[in-house]
Each structure stands twice: as structure tokens, then as C-alpha cells.
Amino acid sequence: MSVLVYTESENGKFKKTALEVASYAKAVADQMGTTVTAIAVNAGDTSELEKYGVDKVLKVSNSALDTFNAKSYAAAIKQAAEKEGTKVVIVSQSADSKYLAPILAVGLQAGYASNVVEAPSSTSPFTVKRTAFTNKAFNITTIDTDVKVVGVSNNSFGLVETAASATTEDFSPVIPDSGVTVQSVDKATDKVTIADAEIVVSAGRGMKGPENWGMIEELAGVLGAATACSKPVSDLGWRPHGEHVGQTGKPVAANLYIAIGISGAIQHLAGINASKVKVVINTDPEAPFFKAADYGVVGDAFEVVPVLIEKLKAFKAANA
Amino acid sequence: MKILVCISHVPDTTSKINFTDGDSKFDTNGVQFVINPNDEFGLTRAMWFKEKQGATVDVVNVGGAETEPTLRKALAIGADTAIRVNTTAKDGFQVAKELAKVVKDGGYDLVIAGRESIDYNGAMVPGMLAELTNANFVTNCISLDVDGTTAKATREIDGGKETVTTSLPLVIGGQKGLVEESDLRIPNMRGIMMARKKPLTVLEPATAETETTTVKFEKPVPKGAVTLVDADNLDELVNLLHNEAKVI
Numbered sequence: 157m158s159v160l161v162y163t164e165s166e167n168g169k170f171k172k173t174a175l176e177v178a179s180y181a182k183a184v185a186d187q188m189g190t191t192v193t194a195i196a197v198n199a200g201d202t203s204e205l206e207k208y209g210v211d212k213v214l215k216v217s218n219s220a221l222d223t224f225n226a227k228s229y230a231a232a233i234k235q236a237a238e239k240e241g242t243k244v245v246i247v248s249q250s251a252d253s254k255y256l257a258p259i260l261a262v263g264l265q266a267g268y269a270s271n272v273v274e275a276p277s278s279t280s281p282f283t284v285k286r287t288a289f290t291n292k293a294f295n296i297t298t299i300d301t302d303v304k305v306v307g308v309s310n311n312s313f314g315l316v317e318t319a320a321s322a323t324t325e326d327f328s329p330v331i332p333d334s335g336v337t338v339q340s341v342d343k344a345t346d347k348v349t350i351a352d353a354e355i356v357v358s359a360g361r362g363m364k365g366p367e368n369w370g371m372i373e374e375l376a377g378v379l380g381a382a383t384a385c386s387k388p389v390s391d392l393g394w395r396p397h398g399e400h401v402g403q404t405g406k407p408v409a410a411n412l413y414i415a416i417g418i419s420g421a422i423q424h425l426a427g428i429n430a431s432k433v434k435v436v437i438n439t440d441p442e443a444p445f446f447k448a449a450d451y452g453v454v455g456d457a458f459e460v461v462p463v464l465i466e467k468l469k470a471f472k473a474a475n476a
Numbered sequence: 477m478k479i480l481v482c483i484s485h486v487p488d489t490t491s492k493i494n495f496t497d498g499d500s501k502f503d504t505n506g507v508q509f510v511i512n513p514n515d516e517f518g519l520t521r522a523m524w525f526k527e528k529q530g531a532t533v534d535v536v537n538v539g540g541a542e543t544e545p546t547l548r549k550a551l552a553i554g555a556d557t558a559i560r561v562n563t564t565a566k567d568g569f570q571v572a573k574e575l576a577k578v579v580k581d582g583g584y585d586l587v588i589a590g591r592e593s594i595d596y597n598g599a600m601v602p603g604m605l606a607e608l609t610n611a612n613f614v615t616n617c618i619s620l621d622v623d624g625t626t627a628k629a630t631r632e633i634d635g636g637k638e639t640v641t642t643s644l645p646l647v648i649g650g651q652k653g654l655v656e657e658s659d660l661r662i663p664n665m666r667g668i669m670m671a672r673k674k675p676l677t678v679l680e681p682a683t684a685e686t687e688t689t690t691v692k693f694e695k696p697v698p699k700g701a702v703t704l705v706d707a708d709n710l711d712e713l714v715n716l717l718h719n720e721a722k723v724i
Contacts, residue, residue, distance in 0.1 A: 398636060
């Protein structure tokens with residue numbers, strides 16, 4: 157009956173989103189008066205999960221799961237849910253979890269609520285708050301099935317440490333043929349991804365050319381942030397499409413979103429609405445982004461950003 | 477190859493979002509509806525398959541009669557026939573089940589849906605549809621080639637992209653990149669005239685079963701005015717981000 161949480165890992169280490177969904181699962185379990193079981197696939201040391209309220213870890217070690225595959229992973233989570241008699245399965249909203257969750261939901265005959273941003277307001281009926289209309293509204297939804305799948309938006313619940321000790325158990329699910337074979341993965345492993353980032357530094361055409369992105373990357377480096385860009389920048393090929401933030405690009409739900417030289421087209425704003433604090437640096441005081449921003453600096457990015465980098469370095473040094 | 481493109485009928489990006497009936501329903505008053513942008517990329521890619529590989533392309537929408545202009549637009553762009561499942565679905569699962577029946581009855585080799593719609597953003601229908609029809613599934617798809625019954629696709633992942641091979645029958649969750657934005661088509665007069673004569677079949681729904689219920693909608697709390705910081709005083713910005721916003 158425990159709440160089951162799928163805790164994603166990469167290279168044997170849990171992602172931040174895994175710890176966030178474990179925190180969320182603990183909150184749900186407390187409301188339901190039950191415990192939290194995590195399923196960890198090819199992860200190394202799982203003791204970190206204890207800090208976030210996990211009582212039991214199902215450790216899966218299977219080379220067939222070395223490369224992510226939605227159908228295979230959904231099959232493993234489904235079998236874990238059935239083994240534990242779980243009524244609520246929690247996943248993140250990473251690209252991988254969003255890929256597997258609908259497959260899992262059908263397999264479990266479970267209702268699925270995606271983009272959930274708060275702990276349930278009630279567990280009977282199971283009621284959650286989700287974003288809708290590209291973050292212009294919230295949809296209060298009940299999941300009416302016996303088994304439920306909940307997709308928790310990244311950076312919406314945060315990390316909540318709690319004292320717990322977890323037991324671990326080896327778990328060997330049967331992995332079916334997925335029908336999809338990964339041929340190649342092209343991924344910068346040393347970079348913070350937009351999905352995982354608490355801070356995103358994003359720049360637009362105001363940067364005048366790709367050769368000027370050095371200062372954007374330096375600012376991101378100081379903040380431990382991911383880099384992103386506006387649609388025209390990706391269309392021009394200055395930056396890869398994977399960094400394009402907006403309605404037809406990636407959604408960003410960061411704690412801090414810094415927009416540099418981006419005017420703030422409505423399609424761009426649709427992609428960043430879920431971010432908590434927005435800072436805009438733009439030469440044009442009439443740029444629409446200032447209406448959506450919390451903090452703004454009217455100024456030339458080529459003058460403002462280098463100074464901001466120095467100020468932040470000094471701040472970091474003073475607060476190290 | 478027989479292709480089905482799933483078309484969501486969604487409010488234009490610039491639409492004001494309001495609700496009626498005690499905040500339980502989306503207020504369509506004055507709202508312009510369009511083909512879901514993610515579906516539009518898929519429709520254009522389907523047109524490429526039609527023109528280069530001789531595929532047939534049907535489009536489908538689950539919705540009331542008010543969605544027919546959106547389907548007619550898809551026909552004007554070049555789809556061969558349209559299907560409307562005559563129900564206003566209450567959740568993504570219901571949409572997926574209706575689509576699954578159309579897919580099974582139609583014997584489609586390739587189903588292209590958008591990775592998500594821009595209204596409810598659930599990103600669940602393509603995956604559910606694939607599972608319900610026992611088809612292979614690739615989402616966040618930014619390129620797709622099909623040779624016989626073999627498909628090669630590239631999909632966006634967090635921090636990069638990956639290339640996969642799979643086989644038909646296949647469901648794709650498509651997005652920008654599936655075709656270039658400059659390749660998206662605007663219906664011309666000839667297409668619009670031809671679309672009037674193309675078949676639009678209305679099917680009655682197979683199920684009313686849902687798994688989730690929308691209780692109500694809420695709008696975010698209005699945001700306060702921007703705090704402007706002088707470009708010569710960036711210490712103040714750092715201070716605000718640390719002490720007021722608490723994000724660094």
C-alpha cells in the first residue's frame with residue numbers, strides 16, 4: 157500500500173528531480189498514513205534517498221535498462237507497483253518520465269495527472285493542482301481510479317529533508333522487448349540541463365551573434381545554471397534547438413530565470429511562466445518582458461552582464 | 477503507408493484565458509482556435525510522406541462540431557480525409573481511447589500526434605494511444621524517416637538528443653524540428669476549395685469513460701510591478717536576489 161516513487165538516476169547518481177519526487181511522495185504518504193517505496197534503476201548508492209523520506213528501496217540492476225527506454229522502464233515500474241500493491245505512483249516531469257508515464261498509466265489502468273505543482277489538497281478524493289493553458293491557469297483535478305499516477309513538475313515542490321532509514325531489496329522485473337532501439341545519444345554530460353536547473357540564464361537576439369555567448373555561459377557557470385535561448389536564436393542556428401525556450405520549445409520551471417536581450421514575445425513567455433523569479437536585462441525599457449519580470453535592468457547586455465558576473469563572483473566568494 | 481494525424485483544436489497563443497460556470501469550463505467567447513502547433517509540424521511531415529512516398533493522410537479530432545473548421549484547415553493543407561469523433565472529451569484518457577478505436581478500425585501504419593496540446597499540456601495522449609493500440613512509440617520527435625516498415629527517429633532528451641530505430645505500426649509525439657517552421661503550410665485558395673469537397677466523417681464516441689475529473693480552474697495570482705535596478709548599481713540586484721527573492 158506504500159506510495160511508490162520512481163527515482164531517476166544518471167551514471168549511478170540520483171538526479172535532483174528524483175530527490176524532489178521522493179520529497180513529494182513522502183508528503184503524500186504522510187497524508188495517507190503510509191510509507192514510501194522507491195524504485196531505483198541501475199543506481200549506485202541509494203542511501204541518499206533516506207534523507208527525503210524513502211522507507212524502502214527496490215534496487216533494479218539490469219543491463220537491459222542501461223539506456224533509457226520508456227516501455228521497458230514503464231514495465232519495471234508497473235511490476236514494482238503491483239508487487240507493492242501501490243495505489244499512488246509518483247514520477248517527475250523530466251523528458252524521460254513524461255515519456256514513460258502514459259504507458260505506465262495504461263498498464264496500471266490508472267488515472268494520470270501530469271504537471272502537478274502542489275501536494276494533494278485531499279487524498280480522498282485524490283485532488284491535485286496542475287498547470288494548464290501553458291501556465292496561464294491551474295486545473296484542479298481529481299484522479300478517480302483505484303491506482304493513480306502523479307507527474308510532479310520539476311522545481312514545484314522542492315527538496316524536503318526528513319529523518320528516515322530505508323531498507324533495500326533487490327528487485328528483478330521482467331523486461332519486455334521495447335520495440336525501440338537507441339542508436340546514438342548526443343548529450344553534453346558536463347552541462348546542467350534546462351529540466352534539472354534551478355537557475356536558467358537565457359539570451360536572445362540582443363546578443364547580436366553566437367560569438368558573444370561566452371559571457372552568457374560564464375554567467376551560467378557562476379550561478380550553476382543552465383543556458384537557454386529565445387526562438388529566433390535557435391532558428392538562426394546560433395544555439396541548438398534543445399536550448400529554445402517557449403511554447404514550441406522547452407518549458408522552464410526554474411526558481412530563477414534570467415532573460416538577456418530577449419524582448420518577451422508571448423510564445424516565449426508561455427514557456428517561462430512557471431518560473432518563480434524572472435530577471436530581465438534589456439536595452440529597451442518598453443520590451444514586453446519587463447511586464448512579466450520581477451526584477452529588471454534597463455541597459456546594454458555587453459556592459460551589464462560582465463559587471464554582474466563580477467558582482468556574483470564576489471557574492472559567492474563572500475558567502476562560500 | 478497509411479498515416480493518421482491527430483489534430484487538437486486549441487486556443488491561439490494570444491488568447492485571453494477565462495473560465496465560466498463557476499470556473500469549471502473554459503470560456504471560448506471571443507477565442508480564435510487553431511491547429512495545435514505541435515500537430516501542425518506533424519501534419520506537414522505527413523504531407524512530405526504523401527508527396528515523396530505516396531502515403532495517404534487522414535486527420536482526426538475528438539471534439540464537437542465547432543472543431544470542424546480546424547479539420548477543414550488540415551484538409552486544405554493537403555490531408556485526404558478527416559474524421560471527427562463527436563464528443564467533448566473530459567480527459568486525455570478518453571481522447572486516447574477514442575483515437576485508439578479510429579486507429580484500430582482504420583489499420584494505420586503511422587500515427588502522428590503532437591507531443592502535447594497547448595491547452596491542457598497533458599503530454600499523455602500519444603503515449604496512451606500507442607499503448608492502447610500496441611504500437612511502438614517515440615515522443616519529442618524532431619526527425620522521422622520511414623523506409624518500408626522500418627522507422628528512424630530522433631527525439632529531444634534533456635540536455636541533448638538521441639536517435640532510435642523502430643518499426644511500424646508507430647505512434648509519434650512530434651514537435652518543432654519534425655519539419656522546419658519555414659516549411660509549415662498556409663492553405664491556399666485552391667486547397668480551401670478542394671477541402672470543401674473532401675470527406676469529413678463524423679463518428680459517434682465509443683466510450684464516456686474518464687479517469688480524471690476537472691473540478692475547477694484557477695488563475696494565477698496577478699504579478700506585481702517589476703522592480704527596476706539601475707545598471708550602475710548591480711550590487712542591489714544581487715542583494716534583492718539573495719535577500720528578497722532568496723534564489724541565490
